[in-house]
Structure formats: C-alpha cells, structure tokens
Amino acid sequence: MSRKVIIAGNWKMNKNAAEGKALVDELKAICSNCCCCCEADVVVCPPFTTIATVVEAVKGTAIKVGAQNIHWADNGAFTGEISGDMLKSAGVEYVIIGHSERRQYFGETDATVNARLKAALKYDLIPIVCVGELLDERENGKTEEVLTRQIRGGFEGISADEMAKTIVAYEPVWAIGTGKTATPDIAQAAHAHIRKEIAGMFGSDVAEKVRIQYGGSMKPDNARELVAQKDIDGGLIGGAALKAASFAGLVKEALGK
Ligand code: 13P
Numbered sequence: 001m002s003r004k005v006i007i008a009g010n011w012k013m014n015k016n017a018a019e020g021k022a023l024v025d026e027l028k029a030i031c032s033n034c035c036c037c038c039e040a041d042v043v044v045c046p047p048f049t050t051i052a053t054v055v056e057a058v059k060g061t062a063i064k065v066g067a068q069n070i071h072w073a074d075n076g077a078f079t080g081e082i083s084g085d086m087l088k089s090a091g092v093e094y095v096i097i098g099h100s101e102r103r104q105y106f107g108e109t110d111a112t113v114n115a116r117l118k119a120a121l122k123y124d125l126i127p128i129v130c131v132g133e134l135l136d137e138r139e140n141g142k143t144e145e146v147l148t149r150q151i152r153g154g155f156e157g158i159s160a161d162e163m164a165k166t167i168v169a170y171e172p173v174w175a176i177g178t179g180k181t182a183t184p185d186i187a188q189a190a191h192a193h194i195r196k197e198i199a200g201m202f203g204s205d206v207a208e209k210v211r212i213q214y215g216g217s218m219k220p221d222n223a224r225e226l227v228a229q230k231d232i233d234g235g236l237i238g239g240a241a242l243k244a245a246s247f248a249g250l251v252k253e254a255l256g257k
Contacts, residue, residue: 009241026244066094084123110153175216
C-alpha cells in the first residue's frame with residue numbers, strides 16, 4: 001500500500017501575520033517551478049492570529065492550512081479557547097492535537113487529546129495527533145508502553161473510518177528542537193509499533209491506511225532517509241519550517257527528488 005507523503009510545518013508561537021504572509025510568499029516563489037505540493041500533502045500550521053492571513057496567501061496553491069489546537073466544546077465559556085467551528089469557518093483543514101509542548105506545559109492528557117480529536121472529526125478537520133516518549137522513558141525502556149498508552153487513550157471511541165483519515169505524528173520529545181534526530185532505525189521501530197497498536201484497535205486494513213509522520217529535528221539533510229522507511233509517511237516540522245528554503249527543500253527530499 002502506498003501512502004501519500006504528508007509534510008506539515010508547525011510554526012509554534014512564531015510569525016505574526018506579516019511574517020507569515022512573507023514566508024508563504026517565499027514558498028510560493030520557490031514552488032512555482034516544481035510540483036512537490038501536488039505530489040505530497042503540504043500543510044502550514046501558523047498561530048491562530050496568523051491563520052486568516054495565511055489562508056488568503058495560499059489561495060490558488062496546493063498548500064493547506066492547519067491550526068495548532070482545538071477545543072472540544074462547540075462554543076461557550078472557555079476563555080482563550082478556539083472551537084472547531086471557528087477553525088473550519090476560517091478556512092483551516094488540519095489541526096495538530098496533543099503536541100508534547102501542550103502535554104508538558106498546558107496539562108494536556110490522553111483524555112483531553114481524545115476529546116479534541118472527536119471535536120476535530122465532528123467539524124471535518126483532519127487531525128494530526130502527536131505521540132512520543134520523554135528521554136527518561138526511552139532510557140528506561142518504556143517507549144512502547146508510553147506509545148501504547150497514548151494511542152489507546154487518544155483514539156478511544158472513534159470509528160474505523162475516522163481513524164483511517166486521522167494522521168499520527170511520532171515525535172520523540174528528546175528529539176524536538178534539540179538537533180538530536182531519531183535514527184531512521186529508531187524512528188521506524190516506533191512507527192511500526194504505532195501501526196501495530198492501530199491494527200489491534202481498528203484492524204490491519206485501517207492501520208495500513210493511516211499516515212504516520214516523524215517529528216523531531218527533521219531537516220532537508222535527514223528527511224530523505226527517514227521518509228524512505230517503510231512506516232514513515234512524512235514529517236511534522238518545527239524549526240526547519242520557519243524558513244521557506246529549508247521547508248521547500250525538505251519537501252523535495254522527502255519525495256526523494
Ligand atoms: P523541531 O523540528 O524544531 O525539532 O520541532 C519538531 C516539532 O515539535 C514539530 O511539531
């Protein structure tokens with residue numbers, strides 16, 4: 001089964017509206033002479049306040065826009081939160097859920113990840129659900145146990161069809177923003193475990209369809225080897241997504257060009 005490569009740039013808390021537009025304009029200039037954005041799904045995920053400008057800026061291109069979080073309620077007294085309806089009506093198509101920075105700093109749990117996932121599916125947004133172990137969990141041989149817990153808790157109660165359109169991002173926390181990338185073998189082993197868990201919950205046909213991105217210090221010079229692994233279907237990119245040349249270069253490398 002061949003799965004379409006998906007590269008998403010998580011801008012985190014970077015780029016105001018003017019800076020976001022400038023980055024997209026640069027990307028468009030680079031992309032005008034290639035067709036990488038047609039061969040791969042290419043997504044940019046700006047902060048909420050930059051979304052409207054970026055949705056406008058990508059019009060007429062194949063680049064899609066994602067958000068970095070979603071609240072589980074439709075609306076109501078949740079100061080500071082953003083609903084699925086708000087994202088959808090702003091032109092967003094993807095949403096990152098359960099990023100390790102939200103788990104570490106903002107009290108995100110597998111249960112809240114699950115609630116946000118269900119909201120994203122309800123509003124027909126494509127969820128990118130992040131999982132991954134901390135350094136001491138890896139060093140103590142707990143990687144698979146942690147991934148299993150995050151997957152079983154995060155994906156509980158959704159249908160097989162919903163799982164098939166959900167994207168999973170494996171982001172080992174020790175590799176995020178540290179320059180320490182998981183080796184292709186380490187990443188592949190974790191991805192295979194994730195796919196096996198999904199197969200256990202939803203069946204192997206569904207598991208074969210689910211795209212699993214790698215995230216953590218992915219750059220143009222390591223993207224090719226990572227995405228060449230059997231169970232690695234793309235990347236969720238932080239630092240290297242903040243410059244047009246490295247993001248576009250990474251998409252090309254991931255496609256093996
Ligand atoms: P870096 O690519 O900067 O390591 O960040 C990865 C990440 O957290 C993407 O969500």
